[in-house]
Amino acid sequence: MTKPRGRDLGLPFPGETGPNNAITDVPGVEVGYRTLIEGNGPLMQGHGPVRTGVTAILPLGRTPEPQPVWAGMYALNGNGEMTGTHWIHDGGYFVGPICITNSHSVGIVHHAATRWMIQTYADAWQAEHLWAMPVVAETYDGMLNDINGQHVTEADALTALEAAAPALAGGDAGGVEMSGDGLRRSHPRRLGGLNFDDEVPHERLDVLSPLRHSVDSSELILYVWQDNCTHPRVSASASV
Numbered sequence: 245m246t247k248p249r250g251r252d253l254g255l256p257f258p259g260e261t262g263p264n265n266a267i268t269d270v271p272g273v274e275v276g277y278r279t280l281i282e283g284n285g286p287l288m289q290g291h292g293p294v295r296t297g298v299t300a301i302l303p304l305g306r307t308p309e310p311q312p313v314w315a316g317m318y319a320l321n322g323n324g325e326m327t328g329t330h331w332i333h334d335g336g337y338f339v340g341p342i343c344i345t346n347s348h349s350v351g352i353v354h355h356a357a358t359r360w361m362i363q364t365y366a367d368a369w370q371a372e373h374l375w376a377m378p379v380v381a382e383t384y385d386g387m388l389n390d391i392n393g394q395h396v397t398e399a400d401a402l403t404a405l406e407a408a409a410p411a412l413a414g415g416d417a418g419g420v421e422m423s424g425d426g427l428r429r430s431h432p433r434r435l436g437g438l439n440f441d442d443e444v445p446h447e448r449l450d451v452l453s454p455l456r457h458s459v460d461s462s463e464l465i466l467y468v469w470q471d472n473c474t475h476p477r478v479s480a481s482a483s484v
Contacts, residue, residue, distance in 0.1 A: 268410040275409070276299070276406065277299055289393060292390050299343065300401070300404040310340065313338055315338050315379075326382070347386070349394060350381075357405065
């Protein structure tokens with residue numbers, strides 16, 4: 245059964261959607277998933293059921309060399325974890341993937357994303373002594389998943405990263421256990437008319453918002469800007 249979209253119910257979201265109403269409507273953005281679904285019945289800590297995973301986002305796709313992505317971070321209530329935010333606040337950018345997983349798997353996914361960056365850009369890391377600080381954000385899935393079992397592994401995160409490709413929006417992987425109260429759980433949309441200067445018009449694509457369970461008001465929002473191809477893409481993430 246197809247779930248209703250917010251606009252179908254008359255919710256007045258600003259802007260308009262892209263062609264596929266997906267994060268990958270932004271040219272170059274690639275997304276990979278690793279979804280873990282195991283078991284049924286009452287929750288038994290350390291055993292299941294498992295309803296979790298990893299979502300990996302490559303904001304610039306697979307570039308031959310590591311490229312910075314301009315970014316900004318905003319915290320509404322601080323009830324959530326997102327790695328790399330200190331450098332985003334200080335430097336205004338990040339390098340590497342964005343990953344989403346459950347609250348108790350941020351560490352292992354960060355470890356995997358760091359490994360992926362070092363392996364993917366081995367020559368740059370060897371020659372330039374670079375450091376890796378990927379962005380990894382969490383959603384609390386303990387209502388529907390055995391979150392304390394820590395079922396996500398390094399291999400799961402690497403699988404999501406290696407699988408990254410143009411894909412449609414959905415509630416897989418890092419969002420598989422999230423409750424959208426009957427609605428689809430991402431709402432990409434195009435917001436026009438944002439001018440960062442007087443000469444270069446920009447369009448903003450508000451491309452990702454995986455909902456948390458209704459008992460928790462936190463969520464992750466990814467904003468991606470794309471201009472008229474004469475300036476670099478500008479991207480920002482926020483934890484609220």
